[in-house]
Each structure stands twice: as C-alpha cells, then as structure tokens.
Amino acid sequence: MTELRVTAAGAGTLLRILRDGRPRTRSELASVTGLARSTVTQRVDALLASGLIGPAGEAASTGGRPPTTFSFRPDARVVVAADLGATHARLALTDMTGTVLAEERADLDIALGPEPVLDWVVDRGRALLDGAGREVPDLLGVGIGLPGPVEYSTGRAVNPPIMPGWDNFDVPGYVGARLPVPVLVDNDVNIMAVGEHHVxxxxxxxxxxxxxxxxxxxxxxxxxxxxxxxxxxxxxxxxxxxxxxxxxxxxxxxxxxxxxxxxxxxxxxxxxxxxxxxxxxxxxxxxxxxxxxxxxxxxxxxxxxxxxxxxxxxxxxxxxxxxxxxxxxxxxxxxxxxxxxxxxxxxxxxxxxxxxxxxxxAGESAGVIGAAVTVIEHCLSPEHADTLVTRA
Amino acid sequence: MTELRVTAAGAGTLLRILRDGRPRTRSELASVTGLARSTVTQRVDALLASGLIGPAGEAASTGGRPPTTFSFRPDARVVVAADLGATHARLALTDMTGTVLAEERADLDIALGPEPVLDWVVDRGRALLDGAGREVPDLLGVGIGLPGPVEYSTGRAVNPPIMPGWDNFDVPGYVGARLPVPVLVDNDVNIMAVGEHHVxxxxxxxxxxxxxxxxxxxxxxxxxxxxxxxxxxxxxxxxxxxxxxxxxxxxxxxxxxxxxxxxxxxxxxxxxxxxxxxxxxxxxxxxxxxxxxxxxxxxxxxxxxxxxxxxxxxxxxxxxxxxxxxxxxxxxxxxxxxxxxxxxxxxxxxxxxxxxxxxxxAGESAGVIGAAVTVIEHCLSPEHADTLVTRA
Missing domain, CATH: 3.30.420.40 (ATPase, nucleotide binding domain)
Structure with missing residues (x-):
C-alpha cells in the first residue's frame, strides 16, 4: 500500500463522518476516529484540496485562537440520474444529497435499443451539466433505471421482455466510455423504492x-x-x-x-x-x-x-x-x-x-432520485470513498 | 481508550481472521492486516495468553529459523445451547465451531414457567460442563430457543401463546445471574434456520x-x-x-x-x-x-x-x-x-x-446447533471479539 493510498483511505473515513452535514473541528475528528492529530490534519488537507469539504466557520474558543470547523460540501459533485420507462424517460441532475437541481422529461422509446437511448442520456446529461454551469470533472457518477430485470453487479439487463436489443448489453461500459465516472444500473422499481425511502x-x-x-x-x-x-x-x-x-x-x-x-x-x-x-x-x-x-x-x-x-x-x-x-x-x-x-x-x-x-x-421523481441516491451511496461507501478522494 | 483496550481490539480482529482454522505466521497476519510486525506480536501474545489460539507448527523456512504458525482453538471455549419446545427440551454442549460435544433430552413442560425451566437449563448445563471436564470459566455463552415470539434485542418472550408466566420475563438476566456469560435468546424456528444453515x-x-x-x-x-x-x-x-x-x-x-x-x-x-x-x-x-x-x-x-x-x-x-x-x-x-x-x-x-x-x-439437532451458533457469532462478532479476549 502506498502512502498516498493510506492517506486517501483515512480521508474517505473522515468524509463519511462529515457527510451528516455537521461541522467539526480537527480535534473532534481526532477524538471520533482515535487518530493522531497530525494524521487528521493531513487527511483534512486532502479533503479540502478535493473540494469535498470546506471550512464552515469557527468553533467556540477554549482560550486562544478559535479552531476552524469543516463540513461536507454536498454540491462539490453532481449526479446524472435517468429513469427510463417503456416510452418515456426522465433525466435529472442532483447534488450529493439527492436534491434535484435540474430535470427534464422526454418521449423516448426504450425499444429503440441501447445505443440511441443511452446516447440521449449522455447528450442530455451533458446539457444538464452545462445548464447548471458544471463540467464533467464535477460528475460523481451516472445512475440509470431500466424497465426490466437487471443484474445489478454488472449493470446489464437480463432477458428484458419489452427491451429489444438490450439483453446483456454492457450499459456501464457504453456510458462510462463517454462519461468517465462510475455508472450504476438497476431496475426501475428498485430505484423507485430507493427514491421513496430517501425522500x-x-x-x-x-x-x-x-x-x-x-x-x-x-x-x-x-x-x-x-x-x-x-x-x-x-x-x-x-x-x-x-x-x-x-x-x-x-x-x-x-x-x-x-x-x-x-x-x-x-x-x-x-x-x-x-x-x-x-x-x-x-x-x-x-x-x-x-x-x-x-x-x-x-x-x-x-x-x-x-x-x-x-x-x-x-x-x-x-x-x-x-x-x-x-x-x-x-x-x-x-x-x-x-x-x-x-x-x-x-x-x-x-x-x-x-x-x-x-x-x-416522491411521485414521478422517485425513480431519478433513487438512481441518484444509488450512485451517491456507492461512491461514498466504505469501499469507494477513498477512490473518490484520490480521484479528486 | 486505554492501551489495554486498543490491544484487545486488535487481538479480536486477528482472532476473526484466524477463525477459519488455517494456521498463519506473524508475518502473514501483519501482511493481511497492514499492521506493524511489533503490534501483531503483541496481539498474538494476548491471544495465546487467552488460550483462544495456539501454536500450530512451523511454516516452511525461507532461510534461518522457520517461523511459528498459529491457529484458532475451537475447543478453547464451549457453549451451552438449549432448544425448549412446548413439552420437550434438548440441551447440548458445543465447541466454537458448533460441533456437539454432549447432548441430552428431557420431557419438560414450558408451561411450568420460566424459573423452573431455566433452572433446569442452568443445572443440566453445569452437569454437561462437568461431564466434559470443563468449568464455568470455559463457557463462551448460553443460547436458548423458545417456542414463541421473542424480542431478540432483550431476550424476552413477547405475548407467547403457549408459555404462561414467560411474557416479558428477563431470560438473559435470570440465566446470566447464574452463569456469568452472554445469554442469547431467540424463537425456536429462527434457531432451527440458523442450525440448518450452519450444518x-x-x-x-x-x-x-x-x-x-x-x-x-x-x-x-x-x-x-x-x-x-x-x-x-x-x-x-x-x-x-x-x-x-x-x-x-x-x-x-x-x-x-x-x-x-x-x-x-x-x-x-x-x-x-x-x-x-x-x-x-x-x-x-x-x-x-x-x-x-x-x-x-x-x-x-x-x-x-x-x-x-x-x-x-x-x-x-x-x-x-x-x-x-x-x-x-x-x-x-x-x-x-x-x-x-x-x-x-x-x-x-x-x-x-x-x-x-x-x-x-440437521433434523432434531437443528435447534441446539442454531442456538450455539447464535452465541458463537455474537461473541466473535466485530463488536464483541475484543471483549472476549479481554474477558479471557
């Protein structure tokens, strides 16, 4: 394990602690994690450099200069989330709390096949980014819901009855080649359940x-x-x-x-x-x-x-x-x-x-919110939070 | 956090790694955990002192004195497991792999109420320990299955239809006052499922x-x-x-x-x-x-x-x-x-x-095996493995 990776690993853990939005000082972070103060300082610096946290103000002083607090910046990254139905599609841009920043809806026939449909997701996703004044490096990931059975671990549809051309198509590979971020795919009802739970x-x-x-x-x-x-x-x-x-x-x-x-x-x-x-x-x-x-x-x-x-x-x-x-x-x-x-x-x-x-x-937004939350939970999970900091 | 607790915390993690039965050298444990060699040595010593692991032999030498390997000792502690039915009871002594070392069966009416029934569990449990040449300090815990709904977190029966006198009775408190170890209680079908899964x-x-x-x-x-x-x-x-x-x-x-x-x-x-x-x-x-x-x-x-x-x-x-x-x-x-x-x-x-x-x-032994496995999984869980080493 290189020293950089070790630092990122620690930074990911701090990020997960700060994710609740509450500002904390370096001392508080040291006390919660049991880490040495110097290690916390190093990892906080890595997180500040990534933009994923920012200074939030000053804590009450116990004498001397009041210590700085830091908090999670949920708008540091954005998510493109798509809810693809049989004949309609919904696309949203969200922040890292799953709040919808911009949304659009289109008539789009899933039976056109994966390439035209996913091209629409990529093109309109870029347009939503543009419209919000954001760029591809700000993108945390892409979440997609499909109207059929999906093998979650590979992001592929499996024998979908109403989706000609989609069977076993590598959705994460195709989208990831155009938007170089994690791409998570699940079936529409699962993402709606996640969205409803979240909201x-x-x-x-x-x-x-x-x-x-x-x-x-x-x-x-x-x-x-x-x-x-x-x-x-x-x-x-x-x-x-x-x-x-x-x-x-x-x-x-x-x-x-x-x-x-x-x-x-x-x-x-x-x-x-x-x-x-x-x-x-x-x-x-x-x-x-x-x-x-x-x-x-x-x-x-x-x-x-x-x-x-x-x-x-x-x-x-x-x-x-x-x-x-x-x-x-x-x-x-x-x-x-x-x-x-x-x-x-x-x-x-x-x-x-x-x-x-x-x-x-959550109504008709349940799907896109769930797709976004799926991406956020994946990227901020213990296994991936480090990568997120390293990537930054 | 005291230094002792930090050591125990680390020792618990090593114990969990060694639990698969495969012997490992200190170097292998250092490599798997990323811990410093000196820390591993300290924690291996704590585990050896507790009897939970023992030397297993020597690994192939890469030049010089061949390094010692260590392995989990599943018989270092034993479990008393009871499967209480409406009119019959089964009691077993197992090692830490859930293997039954001794077993007995009795006609016992659950409707006698909690005190006589649990006294039987405690008395016959002690007798099984005796018979196996073991003592109360060797006891990892007691697992009990009851023929009715149980609130697992408190180990109490909740409105059990066929168990007069048991409603809300503090089973872990009563048994724990007589056998000072963790007491886990669940309903009979849950422990049978656990036993069947295990076997x-x-x-x-x-x-x-x-x-x-x-x-x-x-x-x-x-x-x-x-x-x-x-x-x-x-x-x-x-x-x-x-x-x-x-x-x-x-x-x-x-x-x-x-x-x-x-x-x-x-x-x-x-x-x-x-x-x-x-x-x-x-x-x-x-x-x-x-x-x-x-x-x-x-x-x-x-x-x-x-x-x-x-x-x-x-x-x-x-x-x-x-x-x-x-x-x-x-x-x-x-x-x-x-x-x-x-x-x-x-x-x-x-x-x-x-x-x-x-x-x-697993047949008629599913219940006692499941009750034992419930205790073992609890005591070797990340939250409790440390306590187990400290207790030793």
Whole structure:
C-alpha cells in the first residue's frame, strides 16, 4: 500500500463522518476516529484540496485562537440520474444529497435499443451539466433505471421482455466510455423504492414500494439496502397467484397471476369488455377522475388483489412501510383503500400494529432520485470513498 | 481508550481472521492486516495468553529459523445451547465451531414457567460442563430457543401463546445471574434456520426454514443473518391465507389460515373426522408410516397448502434454499412432494432455476446447533471479539 493510498483511505473515513452535514473541528475528528492529530490534519488537507469539504466557520474558543470547523460540501459533485420507462424517460441532475437541481422529461422509446437511448442520456446529461454551469470533472457518477430485470453487479439487463436489443448489453461500459465516472444500473422499481425511502421514509427499516402500472412490481429496501434475493429476482410480485385470478390467462404463460387481474393493462381490458373503453392505465385513471363507477370499482378490486399478495408478505417479512405507487396509484385513494382493506383483514396484529400503508410521496421523481441516491451511496461507501478522494 | 483496550481490539480482529482454522505466521497476519510486525506480536501474545489460539507448527523456512504458525482453538471455549419446545427440551454442549460435544433430552413442560425451566437449563448445563471436564470459566455463552415470539434485542418472550408466566420475563438476566456469560435468546424456528444453515447450507445466501408441526412457522437466514423484519415478526407464515382454507376457523381468530388446514393439529383433527383417529402431528406421521392412505393424502395436500404460501414468497423474496422441517416432515417425502409440486407450478422460472427445496439435514439437532451458533457469532462478532479476549 502506498502512502498516498493510506492517506486517501483515512480521508474517505473522515468524509463519511462529515457527510451528516455537521461541522467539526480537527480535534473532534481526532477524538471520533482515535487518530493522531497530525494524521487528521493531513487527511483534512486532502479533503479540502478535493473540494469535498470546506471550512464552515469557527468553533467556540477554549482560550486562544478559535479552531476552524469543516463540513461536507454536498454540491462539490453532481449526479446524472435517468429513469427510463417503456416510452418515456426522465433525466435529472442532483447534488450529493439527492436534491434535484435540474430535470427534464422526454418521449423516448426504450425499444429503440441501447445505443440511441443511452446516447440521449449522455447528450442530455451533458446539457444538464452545462445548464447548471458544471463540467464533467464535477460528475460523481451516472445512475440509470431500466424497465426490466437487471443484474445489478454488472449493470446489464437480463432477458428484458419489452427491451429489444438490450439483453446483456454492457450499459456501464457504453456510458462510462463517454462519461468517465462510475455508472450504476438497476431496475426501475428498485430505484423507485430507493427514491421513496430517501425522500419520505429515511429511517424506515423495511420498506416495500409497489408499482401498479402496466405491470406490477415491487422494490424492497431492507436496512438501508435494496433487497435482491438469490438471483436478483426479488420483488417480482406480478406473477404471484391470487384467488380472484382463477383461470385468467397471464402474459407470462401461467394463469391466475396478480398482473392478469390487477395491472393497468388488465383493468383496461376488463373495462373495455364491460363497454367502458380504456386503452391502458392512464385511461383507467382518467375514467376514475371523471367518476366512472366501473373504473372506481375496478380500482378498488385491483387494490384488494394487490392487498392479498401483500398481506402474505406482511406476515412473512414484516415490513414497516408499504408504499403504493405507479400510474394506477395516481387515481386517488381507491387503489390504496382496497390494499388497506385486505392487509388489515388478513395480517397479524403484531405485524400491522406499526405498519404504514401509504401512497408515494416522491411521485414521478422517485425513480431519478433513487438512481441518484444509488450512485451517491456507492461512491461514498466504505469501499469507494477513498477512490473518490484520490480521484479528486 | 486505554492501551489495554486498543490491544484487545486488535487481538479480536486477528482472532476473526484466524477463525477459519488455517494456521498463519506473524508475518502473514501483519501482511493481511497492514499492521506493524511489533503490534501483531503483541496481539498474538494476548491471544495465546487467552488460550483462544495456539501454536500450530512451523511454516516452511525461507532461510534461518522457520517461523511459528498459529491457529484458532475451537475447543478453547464451549457453549451451552438449549432448544425448549412446548413439552420437550434438548440441551447440548458445543465447541466454537458448533460441533456437539454432549447432548441430552428431557420431557419438560414450558408451561411450568420460566424459573423452573431455566433452572433446569442452568443445572443440566453445569452437569454437561462437568461431564466434559470443563468449568464455568470455559463457557463462551448460553443460547436458548423458545417456542414463541421473542424480542431478540432483550431476550424476552413477547405475548407467547403457549408459555404462561414467560411474557416479558428477563431470560438473559435470570440465566446470566447464574452463569456469568452472554445469554442469547431467540424463537425456536429462527434457531432451527440458523442450525440448518450452519450444518447443511453454509454458503446459501437466502435460506427459508419451514417448521411444519403442531403449528407452522418459518425462520429466514439472509446473507448470513436472521432476517427479523420491522417488529421481529418475520416468518409468521402460519396465519397467511390459503385458498383451500376458505371458511376454516383458525385458533388465531381469523379464518382460512395455513395453520387451520396444514398443521399437525389440523391434519389430526381432519383425519379423526374421517374416521382415522389421530391426536397430533406424531400420530399423523405414525399413520403415514403404516401406509394409511388418508394420512398420506392429507400430508400431500398439507404440502400443497404450504407450497401455495411459499410460492408467493419465492417470487417476492427469491430464496436460494427452502428447507422443510418439523414433526410432519419426518413422514418421508409426502409433505415435501406437495410443496415442490406447487412451487414449481406457480413460481417464475428465474426464481426457481437455482432453488433447492429439501428436507432438513440437521433434523432434531437443528435447534441446539442454531442456538450455539447464535452465541458463537455474537461473541466473535466485530463488536464483541475484543471483549472476549479481554474477558479471557
């Protein structure tokens, strides 16, 4: 290990301590870490040089010259975060607290394939940087959410059903060749769960974010991290069997899946068959806003079906918060009411006593905020904080 | 921080490195930790004095006197582990790898209340120590599994339905006053999951252990730790709703619960009503061993009902291993076959591709081994390994 690396390692640890925003003196940092005062001074100097911390003022003097305090500078670096849906994309520039500095939205078909779509992310990302008066060296990293299964460790989509050309495409490699920073990729529901956790439930130990839209999926944040399961397939709740689905054909090839009865696509189809034409989740929401009783009834029942599946997960995994989001959740509280009805009816008192079941707070920004937070947590993690200081 | 504590802190880290059993020289330990050779020597001396490591031989010489190697001594301390059921108790003495050195079993009614039951644990624990020629100072800790909900952080039972007098009783305080070592308490299914993971699936990232007996419960080991959920209520699968339970009254007050149709109690009741008298899980197992077709049919269907609940959890939480244990699992593969039938029918290919669904390997020892491993992991954790060396 070279002396420089040793210094950076220590500096990364100091950065992690200062990240809470509270200004501290060199003495306080020495006392918290148990490091020698001279070592702390050296590492504080490295952090000051990187711009990641700055002087914050003076502490009260105990006699003599008052000591300087230092604090984290969350705007020292920025993140480009993309939430790519089937036909729409959202892009944001954030600081290192996940606060959105600039944002834009575009119609963009994921089926165009990875290169044109990722070129858009890179080009518009550079434009957002420019617009904010920032440059590529200010970039901490790029976070991307994709509408399909992603192998998180490699950042590649795996057999994504609606993303022709993306299977196994090296997203971090392609984007990293154009923007030389860490590129983190995850599926859209996982980043929405991270964004919602960050915005509205930062202290929740176990959060489940359910996206009810054209399909149905769930992102799980457990003790501050995305819960992925053994093959990274956790949260695929759309194909869990529900009693009301008996015999109904699902696009997955099985019958009786939750998606076959409670997704936006299923609701639109059922309403159309009832003589209330609807082409998708957004039409169903529009109908419900206009007071269509069949649409309201369908949303309530969809909530009950989602609730059936969640009630079992509440007993099995005892979450502290369930957030209902996605396009169908925009239709007011009808969906949520159905979810609550079944969970409170079915689940054990101990598991529901402190359980919150709520609508999304982060709303349509949940995805980009989650993508940004994924990058920030990665770059400020114990394994990477050193690199960040060295890189500076 | 005193100098002694600093030394112990370092010694704990070395102990954790040596725990894999491989002998290492002082130079190797210096190279792995990045510590100065003199510091390593000091800490190795502290560990030798504690007896937790010993000289293991000599490494190949690179010229001059060959350097001594040191290795972990798993028998330097022992653990008393108790698995307390409703009417039976099992007690074991293990070394620090969880290997059982001595074991005994007794009829013991948990409803006698905490003091007589825990006095038995303490008295027989001392007797096991004696019998193995060990003394209380050799004791690493005591691990106890209880047949009801336990608040792990305090080691107290919380509203346990079948344990009169135990509610909120300070188990670690009572036992610790008699055996002055760390006392860890958890519920029986969690310790069985830990034991099974340790014995048969040490590298499995996400294991679910399902106990199908008088009641039905599940212990989850996720990335090496018991998954507890927000209120510690995770794994309570017995009261998840199943389609075949429609209208069936459960002892929890709800209807349609898994336990109301697939527990040993429910099967015995249903068989009795069919004219095949059975008083509980063990009678059902006995009938099935004698080839009773109604009993075999009932076990297969119970497996399907358990499978319904697990299929949903497979999609939602993507485990790598599901272990079926408990008294009903002793009836051969009929229960397991029903579980597999439904999980493979219902779950997504990605989630089942690498999923093992198996019978328990640790069998009736799963509980005591898990209780012992809980103690060992606690005492050798980064937070406590130092204390262990200081204590020595």
């Amino acid at each position: 509205a439930w930062p202290t929740a130990s176990h959060l489940m974010f359910v996206k009810v839209a054209t399909g149905i999926g769930c992102g799980i944040v457990s003790e501050g991290r995305v819960y992925r399961g053994a093959q990274g397939a956790a949260g695929d709740m759309g194909h869990i069997h529900v009693p009301s689905g008996a015999g109904r054909q699902c696009r997955c090839g099985n019958t009786g899946c939750l998606e076959a009865v409670a997704s936006g696509a299923a609701l639109a189809e059922a309403l159309t068959a009832e003589g209330v034409p609807a082409r998708g989740a957004r039409d169903v929401v529009e109908l419900s806003r206009n007071g269509s009783v069949p649409a309201l009834r369908a949303l309530r029942q969809a909530g009950r079906d989602v609730g059936e599946v969640l009630a079992a997960s509440v007993n099995m995994f005892n979450p502290s918060v369930i957030v209902i989001g996605g396009a169908l959740a925009l239709a007011g509280d009808h969906l949520l009411a159905g979810v609550r009805e079944i969970i409170y009816q079915r689940s054990l008192p101990l598991a529901t006593e402190h359980l919150s079941i709520v609508s999304s707070t | 048969a699936w040490p590298t499995a990232s996400h294991l679910m252990f399902v106990k199908v007996a008088t009641g039905i419960g599940c212990g989850i080991v996720s990335e090496g730790r018991v998954y507890r959920g927000a209120q510690g209520a995770a794994g309570d699968m017995g009261h998840i709703h199943v389609p075949s339970g429609a209208g069936r009254q459960c002892r929890c007050g709800n209807t349609g619960c898994l336990e109301a149709v697939a527990s040993g109690a429910a099967l015995a009741e249903a068989l009795t009503a069919e004219g095949v008298p059975a008083r509980g899980a063990r009678d059902v197992v006995e009938l099935s061993r004698n080839g009773s077709v109604p009993a075999l049919r009932a076990l297969r269907q119970a497996g399907r009902d358990v499978g319904e609940v697990l299929a949903a959890s497979v999609n939602m939480f993507n485990p790598s291993v599901i272990v079926i244990g408990g008294a009903l699992a002793l009836a051969g593969d009929h229960l397991l076959a029903g579980v597999r039938e439904i999980i493979y029918q219902r779950s997504l290919p990605l989630a089942t591709e690498h999923l093992s669904i198996v019978s328990s390997t």
